[in-house]
């Protein structure tokens with residue numbers, strides 16, 4: 001590869017030179033005072049982003065590590081997996097592979113999870129945990145988190161486990177107010193860090209539940225995170241480079257201001273939506289439930305998607321995604337996560353227009 005390609009896929013996204021530079025900060029020992037100070041220094045900002053007064057934990061794994069960990073730590077009786085796309089469908093498979101009693105609450109891809117159906121399922125009393133993907137990255141759909149959380153409040157014994165990997169920091173997600181018991185996010189999507197790192201926070205109830213669940217293992221044992229977290233350490237040696245990168249990214253986020261950041265995501269997303277409409281395409285996700293961090297375009301024009309994305313990459317140096325899983329080729333996805341602005345997204349959209357048949 002000679003030309004550098006700019007990523008507009010929904011993860012990993014472009015990582016800024018500033019972030020990369022921060023990641024080359026000289027190493028420190030993970031049991032040293034320097035490390036504890038680093039973790040302590042970034043912690044208030046992490047709590048602001050989680051909108052939580054709980055400890056925020058740092059996991060050296062991609063999102064799936066701690067998503068699997070959530071199930072292994074919090075499910076005794078049975079887990080209800082809300083499924084509406086590739087990532088949420090996979091959580092059901094992961095739950096079963098962890099040996100848990102798992103039940104699928106499936107809607108068609110592109111449709112949101114229905115709060116009334118959640119209520120009906122939980123009323124059976126068969127479940128003590130529920131998994132939900134806030135922003136289903138495969139279909140570009142944002143689930144009605146507030147409505148679903150209102151249902152969960154009727155079932156205090158059901159652990160509310162929420163993946164916010166592709167929406168975290170791009171839209172407000174008030175963890176404590178929504179009664180989320182475990183909220184998980186990853187590094188390479190909305191946070192625009194390299195992949196291989198994730199963050200999470202837990203309610204007190206979640207920690208109490210974990211204490212009653214056997215088979216938690218070690219690497220993702222919530223009680224290990226809690227014990228070490230009290231001293232601003234991690235159970236095992238973390239990716240310290242990621243944490244330096246995260247400190248730099250938090251600086252960017254709070255310099256920009258959260259409201260400005262949320263607005264920027266809405267504005268960049270809106271111009272992608274305009275492109276979709278202007279070019280005779282439709283959206284994959286249902287109206288009213290579309291993500292603001294990425295756009296999943298329905299290929300109703302039946303263009304040759306692999307040809308389109310290849311041309312865009314080879315001739316213009318922009319990489320978009322040609323559809324995920326069973327909707328590959330039937331859709332394509334454009335991300336506006338991370339540092340993208342109207343000025344950086346416009347050249348992409350112009351190039352996309354020129355690559356259309």
Ligand SMILES: *Cc1c(COP(=O)(O)O)cnc(C)c1O
Nearest residue numbers: 062063064087135137165166186
């Ligand atoms: C990317 C993503 C993940 C995590 O995937 P990893 O490959 O483990 O980083 C989880 N959930 C959603 C919604 C995602 O978009």
